Amino acid sequence: MTTLPPPRPLVSLRDLRVELGGRPILRSITANIGRGNVTALIGLNGSGKTTLLRTLVNEYPHKGTVQFHCGHDHSRPYPEAVGYVPQRLTLDARLPLTVGDFLALTLSRRPLFLGISKKVRAKSQAMLERVGVPECLNVPVEGLSGGQLQRVLLALALEPQPELLLLDEPAAGIDFKDQKKFYELISSINRETGVTVLLVSHDLNMVQAHAHDVLCLRDGAIQCQGHPTEILTPINMQLVFGAEMHMFPHRSGA
Numbered sequence: 001m002t003t004l005p006p007p008r009p010l011v012s013l014r015d016l017r018v019e020l021g022g023r024p025i026l027r028s029i030t031a032n033i034g035r036g037n038v039t040a041l042i043g044l045n046g047s048g049k050t051t052l053l054r055t056l057v058n059e060y061p062h063k064g065t066v067q068f069h070c071g072h073d074h075s076r077p078y079p080e081a082v083g084y085v086p087q088r089l090t091l092d093a094r095l096p097l098t099v100g101d102f103l104a105l106t107l108s109r110r111p112l113f114l115g116i117s118k119k120v121r122a123k124s125q126a127m128l129e130r131v132g133v134p135e136c137l138n139v140p141v142e143g144l145s146g147g148q149l150q151r152v153l154l155a156l157a158l159e160p161q162p163e164l165l166l167l168d169e170p171a172a173g174i175d176f177k178d179q180k181k182f183y184e185l186i187s188s189i190n191r192e193t194g195v196t197v198l199l200v201s202h203d204l205n206m207v208q209a210h211a212h213d214v215l216c217l218r219d220g221a222i223q224c225q226g227h228p229t230e231i232l233t234p235i236n237m238q239l240v241f242g243a244e245m246h247m248f249p250h251r252s253g254a
């Protein structure tokens with residue numbers, strides 16, 4: 001029996017180095033982000049997870065190589081679209097905008113004071129339905145719950161359909177039940193669209209349940225990478241987090 005070679009990664013990082021404020025933050029990262037996979041990026045606070053995501057969206061200069069292999073023949077050098085849900089929303093939440101206005105600002109070229117076209121309104125409604133918050137269209141952004149806001153941001157990141165979806169602690173601050181639903185939503189979007197997902201998470205049980213691959217950072221360097229069952233072991237977690245970790249799988253229906 002012949003063994004097929006692993007599929008070409010969507011992103012290859014080779015000796016990636018990033019310095020910020022004169023300090024090395026990412027140190028010689030070499031890793032592949034598997035095409036069509038959900039890859040979880042884990043590590044302690046300050047280990048460089050956000051820096052890695054921001055480097056992928058070209059926010060930080062780097063040394064070494066970041067190579068994309070996009071398109072049908074994998075030869076296109078950049079993704080047509082990258083969806084990004086940042087760790088923190090820099091938008092002033094006190095802006096008197098409804099979710100519908102907020103989405104229209106991204107979807108429409110015409111100024112908001114001319115009103116929102118029916119087409120854009122319908123599109124916004126469909127985007128919210130896709131992420132399970134159809135009731136939020138006329139809600140002020142500042143009135144959204146943490147879980148609703150994350151879903152609205154996810155809806156934006158999915159438009160236009162990205163080849164790569166970067167999610168930086170997308171479920172932080174959401175209660176356990178909504179968190180579980182949020183991860184299930186990401187998994188179903190990954191299955192249905194084949195989008196490659198790189199997500200930062202501190203919830204190792206969710207990582208175990210939903211990721212195909214885990215990338216562990218410690219002090220800006222890769223400590224280990226592999227399938228969750230190989231990686232999320234007490235010994236590895238001791239190496240990554242420097243503390244004893246025990247995994248308690250979430251019970252279904254909890």
Ligand SMILES: Nc1ncnc2c1ncn2[C@@H]1O[C@H](COP(=O)(O)OP(=O)(O)OP(=O)(O)O)[C@@H](O)[C@H]1O
Nearest residue numbers: 020021025043044045046047048049050051052087
């Ligand atoms: N713009 C910047 N200038 C200087 N240092 C920075 C900058 N951004 C991040 N850093 C530093 O880089 C290191 C990694 O930060 P980063 O935000 O990538 O960590 P993280 O793994 O995402 O942490 P957390 O889990 O807390 O979100 C930290 O020490 C941080 O202080």
Ligand SMILES: [Mg+2]
Nearest residue numbers: 049050051087
């Ligand atoms: Mg971070």
